Amino acid sequence: MNTKYEKIACVASESPAAQEALAALSKRYDCVPVKEADVIVCLGGDGFLLSTMHDYHHTRLPIYGMNRGTVGFLLNSYTENGLIARLNLAHGVVLNPxxxxxxxxxxxxxxxxxxxxxxxxxxxxxxxxxxxxxxxxxxxxxxxxxxxxxxxxxxxxxxxxxxxxxxxxxxxxxxxxxxxxxxxxxxxxxxxxxxxxxxxxxxxxxxxxxxxxxxxxxxxxxxxxxxxxxDHSECATILFDPDHCLEERIFSEQFVN
Structure with a gap:
């Protein structure tokens, strides 16, 4: 597999679940500071993903969110396994603010x-x-x-x-x-x-x-x-797993039982 994402920076919210995930990923993978990374892994909820987009959109680094919050509408499911492979199979969505x-x-x-x-x-x-x-x-x-x-x-x-x-x-x-x-x-x-x-x-x-x-x-x-x-001069790229069907989530939100 040709790897395009190798240098991972991890950021996490202050919640216990996010901090535990940060510790686990930092122990398992060679995480680097954001300035040395080619991808940011964001651990938290939708609100923390939003703040991460604001904090780091100027770096132009893609952001891969894993849900350690509640709803997690724009986040992938959390697991410690196969992170490098998941990152390199993910597809990006560009958001202009x-x-x-x-x-x-x-x-x-x-x-x-x-x-x-x-x-x-x-x-x-x-x-x-x-x-x-x-x-x-x-x-x-x-x-x-x-x-x-x-x-x-x-x-x-x-x-x-x-x-x-x-x-x-x-x-x-x-x-x-x-x-x-x-x-x-x-x-x-x-x-x-x-x-x-x-x-x-x-x-x-x-x-x-x-x-x-x-x-x-x-x-x-x-x-x-x-x-x-x-503003087309600014953007943030969010990465999603191939099986993270954003369209299906949008449908589900509109047809709540």
């Missing part, structure tokens, strides 16, 4: 990446009032809601799903625009958008009705304007 540019009420602009979603959420007892534009064209004059998000396919099974947004197959080149507890317009449940669009949110009366914005775990308070588009 969203780029959020948020302007706060003082005019400061902050930028951050989101592999899961960019979400807006109200900070007061009053509903948020948000103007929604797509590619420069106003689509909703005033969305009255608790919040709204733009979710990637990888993030569609996370917060987006909790807000009753659609599950999107990875690689579909589609984004989900999903409101959180929408009040007006009545019966507006969101939209599916081409991944090439630019989405803009303008906060109506941001002083009276304060709104925050988050790109995954990065948060900006008191925003007045948020612009979102896919």
């Amino acid at each position: 969203l780029r959020m540019v948020a302007t706060d009420i003082d005019g400061h602009k902050l930028s951050a990446l989101a592999f899961n979603e960019v979400a807006l959420h109200r900070y007061s007892q009053q509903s948020a009032h948000i103007r929604v534009s797509i590619n420069g064209q106003q689509r909703l004059e005033n969305l009255v809601c608790d919040g709204i998000m733009v979710a990637t396919p990888a993030g569609s099974t996370a917060y987006n799903l909790s807000a009753r947004g659609p599950i999107i197959p990875v690689g579909s080149n589609v984004l989900a625009l999903t409101p959180v507890s929408p009040f007006r317009p009545r019966r507006w449940n969101g939209a599916l958008l081409p991944h090439s669009v630019t989405v803009e949110f303008d906060i109506i009366d941001p002083f009276k009705r304060p709104v925050g914005a988050s790109a995954d775990s990065f948060e900006v308070r008191d925003v007045s304007h948020v612009s979102i588009q896919e």
Whole structure:
């Protein structure tokens, strides 16, 4: 077998299960620091995989996740056996993040990446009032809601799903625009958008009705304007076992008994 992955770096969450797995793999395989590796093995749950993508996407190293958490939607099953062979049989999925540019009420602009979603959420007892534009064209004059998000396919099974947004197959080149507890317009449940669009949110009366914005775990308070588009200059590659059928998991999530 021609080996393309030989130098393994292992990273793990703080959970006991992940730390035990890290100790076992480090004892069995010659693990190296990330700067010397050609692949990263991530031990934890979906949240830790997301943080690993943020921490190391700049290295361009592929990430092979093994589930030492709970759901593990984007993770392979855990076993100590045959890791090198599994790595070299795995297939990769390239994920491009969203780029959020948020302007706060003082005019400061902050930028951050989101592999899961960019979400807006109200900070007061009053509903948020948000103007929604797509590619420069106003689509909703005033969305009255608790919040709204733009979710990637990888993030569609996370917060987006909790807000009753659609599950999107990875690689579909589609984004989900999903409101959180929408009040007006009545019966507006969101939209599916081409991944090439630019989405803009303008906060109506941001002083009276304060709104925050988050790109995954990065948060900006008191925003007045948020612009979102896919960033093709950035990416993360996630490795999956051949028998890890992501499509089947997506089907299963949509047909829960």
